[in-house]
Amino acid sequence: MNKLLPLALSLLSTVAYAQSDYKKAMPFAEKQTDVMLKEIPEAKTKSTKPNVVVPRTLDAKGNLVMIPSKDWVSGFFPGELWYLYEYTKNQKWADVANQYTTYIEPEQFDKGTHDVGFKVYCSVGNGYRLTHDARYKDIIIQAAKTLSTRFNPKVGCIKSWDHRKDWPYPVIIDNMMNLELLFAATTLSGDSSFYKIAVTHANTTMKNHFRPDYSSYHVVDYDPETGAVLHKATHQGYADSSAWARGQGWGLYGYTLCYRETKNPIYLKQAEAIAKFIFTNPNLPKDKVAYWDFNDPGIPNVPRDASAAALMASALYELSTYSKNGKEYRKTADQIVASLTKSYQAKPGESHGFILLHSTGHKPANSEIDVPISYADYYYLEALLRQQRLAQGKKLIDDVK
Template sequence: MGIFKIGLASLSLAVVLLGCNSTKKETEAPTVDKVLNSSTAKVRDALNSLKTADSFPRTISQDHTKWELVGVRDWCSGFWPGVLWYAYEYSEDEALKEAAEKFTAPLETIAYSPAMDHDIGFQVYCSYGNGYRLTGNPEYKKIMLAAADTLATLYNPIVGTIHSWPSKPQYPHNTIIDNMINLELLFWASKNGGSKKLYDIAVSHAEVSMKYLVRPDYSTYHLGSFDDKTGAFIRGVAHQGYADDSMWARGQTWGIYGFAFSYRETGREDFLQTAIKLSDKFLERLPEDGMPYWDFDDPKIPNAPKDASAAAVAACGLLELSGLVKDANLKAKYFNAAKGFIELLSSEPYLSKDTNQALLLHSTGHHPTNSEIDVPIIYADYYFMEALLKLKKIEENMASS
């Protein structure tokens, strides 16, 4: 999730100096408020058919219009409550707040049950984290601290990382790039009454991920397999990507965002440089239309599916990064790139509008298993809402500075 912090005066200057986009593009692009208004209205409409609090939207199949639902234990369960919290944040609609509370509550069990995988951060931080940020509810804080302790039980000090998927015995100790996002729960907890060990675990996990999941060319492996007894790195694996040496788009963006806020929380220059290099690699490889393919090395390109969710995560990560780098040129580069993704996602080909209940079309989930190909997926909507709200705050502050 991340609370966006940025040197607004220097960013404003950089954007003025270098220019955000062409005048024509600025004129044609819908305003952030317009997109947030329509998105919030769609969230309200979707609520009308979502009555069971422990069933959460995940995807919409081809030729269907309504969300397909999953249970509390699904890794995507926290995103719908998060979308509701974002819609409430924008609208201040008490009905949306009540709905957010309703769909957040069933996830409490995640915090107090044995850890099954690394997704505790996605499940709890996106739901309770946004809820606590907006309401200050002390019960939410208690649950988040418990969730952080539960996530930490997956940490293997020999390897130095959290075991992402204990359910996959073919990889003795596996760590996936997605797990970088879940470190934010640990960083938050260590500052809000949790143990200092939570901070140390997050730092260690980022260090090892940086060493082994980030390749020399600054593309990323999806999964790193380690010997759980010695800590030795065994190999890097694609899993959700096209091939072990390919560049899976969403994985690259998990890395961008995760290393950016890891720098924010630690001040470690190597984390910042990693976020910069991952971002540059991602931007360099974008196709002409600016929307990433699900994997940049799929041989079927240009007939391979796109991944709007990767663009949404990239927008959040690049906005975060633009507020952390000190160089004015880099500030403008990453801000402009993030704004470009938001404008592209807000354009006719990607906004769902009346097509179905989702906000965005054209995401790709797990291509190698033919799962969720070119469909709406809830985490795309979540990060899209987050990016819109971040951009709105930045632009408002720039206008008043």
């Protein structure tokens, strides 16, 4: 029995460390972000794009890529800054978060994209949650009004893209993430139309996006006149029939937040089924940081996607608070966070201040493969904060009010 004691103590130590990764990872994230803030001014001057305001990734030469507010990724960096303020309570981070959030505020009026949710809620939404600034509240409500203009009741979904002329009404699984903006706007405004749109979109997506094994297509294209499904595709994955990793993460997170906002058990069941597909998948690596697509035949010699892993971990922490499988979900989230912290972090002071390496953006287009990306850092910090709240016995999600 005594021979087993060191092993048992070692396992307990590993678990304890995994549940407190935030204690080391958040200070590291602060230092990296300080590096990035110093590098941004020079990167702005070198950018060939007009009106760039926030960082997105690194290019093939290792240079910091800056983007304008219209880019779908623009809200994540301000959101990271708000997360650092939430963790540290240091006014320095609130001030710089407010500065960068200001750059994104015009997006509340952008009717040309469903990504108004990503852009506004990750930045302004976190700002409002932490400061209750009335100006932020007004922006959230206006952004929800803007997003609602893309809803077609015949289809029962918010349209995602306008740029594909061969797809008359494409809806992507990513769009589930933008529903959080609509739910928040309902609470803040009292206008239930936002809630009804969100629920209708979630129900239609649940009906048409998922296969019998609860993996998801990336895109479902509809006839805008009849609502009929025209085509199903996996645009950013290996093949139309494959399970693109980040897409599975969007679905997991999206239906978890839908359950939070509605308490409808069909959404909890959906989130649990998606989690089962992901975390019992034979192609999920031992460190639980997914390959970019679960069905790439080149596995294991294909890129990972740290952004998908961070997204999944954050979703699992929340799902763990609702589900009978909560202990299992929390353990898996801890394992993912531990893997990201141990093996996917940038070297201190390097990578122009990004926190995580080894994400995959759009492999079929040969775009952003094995690079740091701001949304990976955003969901990693969110997962760390959720880990902290659970460890401290605090409520995981703040009420919108």
